[in-house]
Amino acid sequence: MSSITTLKYTLQLADNVLIMGQRLAAWCGKGPVLEQDIALTNISLDQIGQARSLYQYAALIINNMPAADKAHLFNAPLLQEKINNQHTITEDDLAYLRDAWDFRNCLLVEQENGDWAYTVARSFFFDRFQYLLYAALQKSMDSTLAAIAEKSLKEVQYHIKWASEWVIRLGDGTAISKEKMQQALQARWEYTGELFAMNAIEQAAMQANIGVDVSSLQQAYQQQIEAIVNEASLQMPTAAWMQTGGKNGVHTEHLGYMLAEMQYLQRAYPNMEW
Amino acid sequence: MTQVSFEASFQKKIDEEIMIEPQDYMPDEYRKTLIRQISQHAHSEIVGMLPEANWITRAPSLRRKAVLLAKVQDEGGHGLYLYSAAETLGITRDQMLHQLHTGAAKYSSIFNYPTITWADMGAIGWLVDGAAIMNQVPLCRTSYGPYARAMVRVCKEESFHQRQGYEIMLSLAKGTPVQKQMAQDALNRWWAPALMMFGPLDAVSPNTAKSMEWRIKRFTNDELRQRFIDVTVEQIRILGLELPDANIKWNEERGHYDSSELNWDEFWNVVKGNGPCNKERLATRVKAWEDGAWVREAASAYAEKRKTKKAA
Amino acid sequence: MSNENKEWPLWEVFIRSKAGLDHKHAGSLHAADAQMAIESARDVYTRRMEGISIWVVESKHIHASNPEEAAAFFDPAQDKIYRHPTFYNLPDELKHM
Numbered sequence: 001m002s003s004i005t006t007l008k009y010t011l012q013l014a015d016n017v018l019i020m021g022q023r024l025a026a027w028c029g030k031g032p033v034l035e036q037d038i039a040l041t042n043i044s045l046d047q048i049g050q051a052r053s054l055y056q057y058a059a060l061i062i063n064n065m066p067a068a069d070k071a072h073l074f075n076a077p078l079l080q081e082k083i084n085n086q087h088t089i090t091e092d093d094l095a096y097l098r099d100a101w102d103f104r105n106c107l108l109v110e111q112e113n114g115d116w117a118y119t120v121a122r123s124f125f126f127d128r129f130q131y132l133l134y135a136a137l138q139k140s141m142d143s144t145l146a147a148i149a150e151k152s153l154k155e156v157q158y159h160i161k162w163a164s165e166w167v168i169r170l171g172d173g174t175a176i177s178k179e180k181m182q183q184a185l186q187a188r189w190e191y192t193g194e195l196f197a198m199n200a201i202e203q204a205a206m207q208a209n210i211g212v213d214v215s216s217l218q219q220a221y222q223q224q225i226e227a228i229v230n231e232a233s234l235q236m237p238t239a240a241w242m243q244t245g246g247k248n249g250v251h252t253e254h255l256g257y258m259l260a261e262m263q264y265l266q267r268a269y270p271n272m273e274w
Numbered sequence: 275m276t277q278v279s280f281e282a283s284f285q286k287k288i289d290e291e292i293m294i295e296p297q298d299y300m301p302d303e304y305r306k307t308l309i310r311q312i313s314q315h316a317h318s319e320i321v322g323m324l325p326e327a328n329w330i331t332r333a334p335s336l337r338r339k340a341v342l343l344a345k346v347q348d349e350g351g352h353g354l355y356l357y358s359a360a361e362t363l364g365i366t367r368d369q370m371l372h373q374l375h376t377g378a379a380k381y382s383s384i385f386n387y388p389t390i391t392w393a394d395m396g397a398i399g400w401l402v403d404g405a406a407i408m409n410q411v412p413l414c415r416t417s418y419g420p421y422a423r424a425m426v427r428v429c430k431e432e433s434f435h436q437r438q439g440y441e442i443m444l445s446l447a448k449g450t451p452v453q454k455q456m457a458q459d460a461l462n463r464w465w466a467p468a469l470m471m472f473g474p475l476d477a478v479s480p481n482t483a484k485s486m487e488w489r490i491k492r493f494t495n496d497e498l499r500q501r502f503i504d505v506t507v508e509q510i511r512i513l514g515l516e517l518p519d520a521n522i523k524w525n526e527e528r529g530h531y532d533s534s535e536l537n538w539d540e541f542w543n544v545v546k547g548n549g550p551c552n553k554e555r556l557a558t559r560v561k562a563w564e565d566g567a568w569v570r571e572a573a574s575a576y577a578e579k580r581k582t583k584k585a586a
Numbered sequence: 587m588s589n590e591n592k593e594w595p596l597w598e599v600f601i602r603s604k605a606g607l608d609h610k611h612a613g614s615l616h617a618a619d620a621q622m623a624i625e626s627a628r629d630v631y632t633r634r635m636e637g638i639s640i641w642v643v644e645s646k647h648i649h650a651s652n653p654e655e656a657a658a659f660f661d662p663a664q665d666k667i668y669r670h671p672t673f674y675n676l677p678d679e680l681k682h683m
Contacts, residue, residue, distance in 0.1 A: 018336075022331060025330045025331055025339070025343055026330075026331055028323065028327040028330055028343065028346050028347070028350075029320075029323035029324050029327040029346065029350070029558070029562070030327075030558065030561075030562040031562065031566065032562070032563075032565070032566020032567075032569040032570055033566060033569075033570060033594070033616065034320070034350055034353060034354050034357075034616075035354065035615055035616060035617065035622075035626040035629065035630060036626075037323075037347075037350050038347055038350050038351060038354070038626070038629045038630050038633075039625070039626065039629045041343055041346070041347040041350070042347070042629050042633070044343060045340060045343055045344060045347070048336065048339060048340050048343070049340065051336065052336050052337070052340070055336070091336055092334075092335045092336055095336055096334075096335075115565065116566065116569045161625070162625070165621065165622075165625075168576070169572060169573050169576045169618075170569070170572050170576075172576055172579065173571070173572025173573065173575045173576040174568070174571055174572050174575045176568050176571075176572070177568060177569070177571070177572030177575075180568070261331055261332055262331060262332065264332060265332060265333075265334040265392055266334055269334075269450075269452065269453070272449055272450050272453060273445060273449055274334040274335045274338055274392075274442075274445060274446075274449075297650060347633070348633075351630055351633065354613075354615060354630055355613055358596075358613050358614040358615065361596060361614070366593060367593070367596075367616060368593045424613070427613070570592065570594065570618075571592055573594065573618035573619075573622070574592045574594060574618050576618065576619075577618040577619035577622075580619060
């Protein structure tokens with residue numbers, strides 16, 4: 001079993017939570033009510049924490065890899081140069097020096113915050129997937145991934161509660177909130193298909209018994225989502241076509257802008273300690 | 275009991291350091307002063323989230339991003355504790371927010387300055403939170419119970435805020451030449467505004483005397499400002515940065531550092547609304563509130579429906 | 587101002603920490619209903635993992651004793667000093683009491 005598989009799989013998991021945490025962090029100071037500002041930033045902190053654990057693990061794997069295996073890992077000159085010059089790679093190198101085509105997060109997490117309904121919809125769809133994913137990942141033969149999954153699962157249980165309750169509150173609140181929530185669910189649904197479409201990395205990870213067969217999670221996901229949508233007295237959204245590509249490095253236009261903002265300091269002042 | 279004896283026993287409590295609680299008798303002026311002071315303190319925390327929240331998505335490392343997010347979140351929490359304390363005096367949070375949004379209430383002017391480099395995150399945590407701590411610690415023993423208890427909670431959480439700011443400055447000051455320059459630049463820009471956080475000179479502060487009698491204020495503006503300068507000059511030396519004011523000099527006779535007169539023109543103008551970011555800060559808060567109206571209404575409507583369902 | 591009368595009610599929060607024996611008043615917050623109040627309490631008042639049990643009560647349902655009557659209400663207990671453990675003079679060798 002190659003450590004490249006573990007590395008790439010870990011990076012994919014990390015990218016999802018980093019991008020999601022980054023999106024939620026942008027709400028700080030701007031929520032509809034102070035208490036919810038604090039709730040959202042709690043979720044963001046959890047996700048950034050998960051990202052850090054995963055990137056740290058990925059960095060460890062890289063640092064322990066033989067030079068030949070890591071000679072062409074990334075399309076990122078600064079990062080690849082560090083790797084080739086035997087520098088110790090850190091979580092920040094991975095988060096700050098890769099360009100969009102090296103990121104493997106799903107398209108869902110890079111979608112814009114929009115208004116409260118759009119943010120709730122994105123969390124509702126993503127966190128429910130994370131819940132099923134981490135529950136399964138606890139059984140990974142890779143003990144680090146299993147441990148991260150177990151710890152993260154506790155956090156995600158709270159996240160799905162938060163998101164589901166808001167879907168219900170908005171769906172069964174006022175006529176305006178019902179319309180907005182329905183619209184948001186409809187707009188973001190087309191990004192959920194990708195979550196369950198296994199890419200090559202996930203296939204390899206599954207074969208190696210370290211990764212989850214996400215396609216097997218889809219039925220439970222559908223049922224659980226539907227249950228909440230019904231309780232919210234909303235309609236299940238439909239999609240004529242599911243958008244994909246993020247998991248293979250083909251992103252929407254959003255990610256480029258996100259990374260430009262996130263990474264600018266490290267790019268403008270390379271090789272410095274912060 | 276006559277009005278005079280109500281007031282006498284009220285002042286007696288204060289003099290004996292017995293806390294005044296929400297249902298106790300209190301003079302109207304005391305209540306009004308407290309509402310103004312506590313609510314403006316709360317507004318400062320909320321508006322104060324914005325200059326730093328600015329940099330969360332651009333923090334240069336994951337650790338810095340997480341710590342900054344936690345700090346700004348804390349500030350939201352502090353605002354919340356303070357709004358809650360003010361509500362015990364007979365004003366609602368919505369009324370206080372309305373005062374903020376219409377400009378009827380003020381917030382600390384320091385937050386009307388822009389955060390234009392990463393080093394500003396260090397300067398703010400170190401200087402701005404540092405000045406706030408100096409104001410806040412004495413308030414832990416202020417006369418009004420809910421306010422004092424809120425301040426105890428705030429002070430406990432505040433200690434990591436200043437440390438994280440100073441740590442950022444340390445990283446930069448001990449880093450590459452351009453990072454050191456970034457730190458110096460931030461110190462130079464935030465120094466005077468931080469000193470202005472202690473308010474106008476004692477000589478032109480009319481409310482101070484009464485506030486001190488009521489133990490709403492424990493030390494004068496100038497006392498606190500001097501204490502801050504004395505403490506911070508040492509911290510600047512440890513960083514190895516240059517003093518931001520050429521006139522800072524130890525005065526053996528006074529036992530304190532002398533420093534330049536502050537630009538009071540600038541101070542009053544920023545208070546009046548002419549600071550670099552006054553309009554933006556308020557506009558951001560007003561927008562967040564207005565954009566969120568449908569969300570708050572939906573939650574209320576949902577709660578109402580549940581109540582009716584239960585009763586049925 | 588649009589929703590003066592739709593303001594979310596105020597709730598008082600009481601928390602019992604892991605090592606604690608009783609719920610202590612932590613502060614207050616606004617929430618639309620009890621469920622949200624408990625979750626917000628967890629977000630706001632247990633960010634440093636201080637809580638293990640959270641109680642929330644709408645502020646309007648709290649009834650407090652009248653401070654004016656404090657003398658009549660509480661002073662009699664002051665006279666009954668035999669209720670205080672330090673009242674009793676016990677030999678030093680006596681342990682565990």
